[in-house]
Amino acid sequence: MRIEKHPILTFEPKEELHFIFDGTPLTGYKGDTIQSALHACGIKKLSESIEHHRPRGFYCAIGNCASCDMTVNGKPNVRTCITMLEEGMVIISQKGKGVL
Amino acid sequence: MILKDLIIIGGGPAGLCAAKTASEAGLNILIIERSPKLGGQLIKQTHKFFGSEKTYAKTRGFDIAKILIGDVLKRPEQIEILLDATVVGLYPDHELTVYQYGIYSKYKAKAIVVATGASEKFLAFENNDLPGIYGAGAVQTLMNLYGVLPGNSIVMVGSGNIGLIVSYQLMQAGVKVKALVEAAPKIGGYLVHASKLRRLGVPIMTSTTVKRAIGKDALEQVELVSLNEKWEMIQGSEKIIDTDALCISVGLSPLHQLLSMAHVEMKFVNELGGMVPVISSEHETSVKNLFVCGDVVGIEEASSAIVEGYLVGLIAAKRLGYIHPNYETLEANYHAQLTNLRSGPFGLKTRIGLAKLRGEDYAR
Ligand SMILES: Cc1cc2nc3c(=O)[nH]c(=O)nc-3n(C[C@H](O)[C@H](O)[C@H](O)COP(=O)(O)OP(=O)(O)OC[C@H]3O[C@@H](n4cnc5c(N)ncnc54)[C@H](O)[C@@H]3O)c2cc1C
Numbered sequence: 001m002r003i004e005k006h007p008i009l010t011f012e013p014k015e016e017l018h019f020i021f022d023g024t025p026l027t028g029y030k031g032d033t034i035q036s037a038l039h040a041c042g043i044k045k046l047s048e049s050i051e052h053h054r055p056r057g058f059y060c061a062i063g064n065c066a067s068c069d070m071t072v073n074g075k076p077n078v079r080t081c082i083t084m085l086e087e088g089m090v091i092i093s094q095k096g097k098g099v100l
Numbered sequence: 101m102i103l104k105d106l107i108i109i110g111g112g113p114a115g116l117c118a119a120k121t122a123s124e125a126g127l128n129i130l131i132i133e134r135s136p137k138l139g140g141q142l143i144k145q146t147h148k149f150f151g152s153e154k155t156y157a158k159t160r161g162f163d164i165a166k167i168l169i170g171d172v173l174k175r176p177e178q179i180e181i182l183l184d185a186t187v188v189g190l191y192p193d194h195e196l197t198v199y200q201y202g203i204y205s206k207y208k209a210k211a212i213v214v215a216t217g218a219s220e221k222f223l224a225f226e227n228n229d230l231p232g233i234y235g236a237g238a239v240q241t242l243m244n245l246y247g248v249l250p251g252n253s254i255v256m257v258g259s260g261n262i263g264l265i266v267s268y269q270l271m272q273a274g275v276k277v278k279a280l281v282e283a284a285p286k287i288g289g290y291l292v293h294a295s296k297l298r299r300l301g302v303p304i305m306t307s308t309t310v311k312r313a314i315g316k317d318a319l320e321q322v323e324l325v326s327l328n329e330k331w332e333m334i335q336g337s338e339k340i341i342d343t344d345a346l347c348i349s350v351g352l353s354p355l356h357q358l359l360s361m362a363h364v365e366m367k368f369v370n371e372l373g374g375m376v377p378v379i380s381s382e383h384e385t386s387v388k389n390l391f392v393c394g395d396v397v398g399i400e401e402a403s404s405a406i407v408e409g410y411l412v413g414l415i416a417a418k419r420l421g422y423i424h425p426n427y428e429t430l431e432a433n434y435h436a437q438l439t440n441l442r443s444g445p446f447g448l449k450t451r452i453g454l455a456k457l458r459g460e461d462y463a464r
């Protein structure tokens with residue numbers, strides 16, 4: 001779900017970036033955060049809460065709340081709302097606390 | 101340990117403006133900003149700002165950001181900028197821990213300006229943790245910075261200026277705003293913004309709140325309920341709306357954690373948004389040479405954050421022996437502008453809050 005027409009803003013076409021989310025290949029754009037790229041692909045559930053395994057999505061989008069933490073290239077607890085998407089990233093929805 | 105003269109934490113309007121005047125006074129500065137871009141809240145604002153001409157009213161927020169960022173980039177030999185860098189520790193002896201790209205570094209400065217802005221308040225209701233429920237700032241970031249829609253439709257909670265403006269921005273981006281709900285009996289923000297939404301057919305429901313969110317892996321529906329004059333839920337008034345997004349805009353509170361960590365004396369002042377640092381007339385906290393400006397000292401507006409930033413930049417530079425050539429004129433001018441911005445009915449809350457912070461009663 002990307003904005004196609006906007007009365008004030010313009011979104012220039014950008015270079016495509018390819019990444020893998022839970023085993024599925026997906027495409028985002030240069031300039032996306034991991035979270036904005038996932039959201040544009042319709043993915044809202046980013047992780048599960050530690051104790052009750054409830055679905056977690058993003059909430060603040062500026063790195064304040066930790067609700068968007070995911071495992072990226074093997075590293076757990078990455079704040080995906082302020083981490084830029086890169087070509088070839090392997091992103092996994094996080095379950096549990098994550099181990100370094 | 102990296103040593104600096106002045107470190108400014110936060111590159112929003114307050115921090116950028118402090119850097120401008122401090123550098124004009126001759127000081128070298130380091131700005132540390134958590135996000136990949138400078139500009140703070142302003143970079144996601146597509147509307148024309150209210151405030152005074154001097155603080156760029158009638159200019160769109162992201163254009164104001166461009167002007168303020170431009171002022172700072174003009175002096176690369178004096179102003180150093182770290183982006184994607186979060187200050188995670190601040191200690192009373194002016195030491196900082198900074199986290200950037202997986203590495204922690206230690207800094208120490210002769211003076212520090214904290215301009216970290218604010219974070220959004222949350223609302224308690226059943227299932228409020230479902231994906232699809234976002235803060236207003238998050239919706240703006242997603243939509244106005246990354247060009248991604250938060251959902252196909254949305255219900256907005258909160259009718260302050262932010263709730264009203266973000267609803268309008270959502271419609272501009274093509275999202276259907278199904279309802280704007282407000283727990284109080286009347287709208288909180290400016291009527292011009294509310295009328296614009298009404299004209300576009302958005303139902304504005306006052307004395308109403310969210311009872312629960314419904315959905316499995318993400319939001320599917322919200323249940324709204326009416327409130328009586330005692331703010332109690334009226335049984336039987338529940339109403340279910342289909343929506344894949346819910347936006348919470350129930351106010352901001354100062355991002356005070358770093359200040360508390362540095363043992364700055366704090367006070368809870370409801371009118372200023374929560375925990376705020378106790379400050380002198382020079383915007384200095386209880387820790388010597390640790391200054392504050394912008395929303396972190398009380399939730400106000402970009403216009404006051406800009407002027408406070410300019411003022412604090414002057415003062416911090418003077419403390420370190422760099423006196424701005426126009427110090428006296430500018431200082432008087434900034435104080436006058438702040439008084440002016442806080443006059444009138446919309447400034448009342450801030451005036452009461454600031455009086456409480458000083459430990460005085462506000463005389464109407
Ligand atoms: C929807 C909306 C509409 C608005 N409309 C208007 C308007 O019309 N007119 C008006 O005058 N005002 C308006 N405002 C208010 C205005 O945007 C804010 O008052 C202003 O941005 C506050 O400036 P600031 O510099 O204090 O904080 P911010 O702009 O929040 O900047 C703080 C910066 O500090 C950074 N930071 C925080 N913590 C750390 C850390 N630990 N380490 C490093 N960096 C950190 C943040 O990333 C951020 O960039 C609006 C706000 C919103 C949300």
Ligand code: FES
Pocket residue numbers: 057058059060061062063064065066067068069079080081082
């Ligand atoms: S959504 Fe809050 S930290 Fe990423």
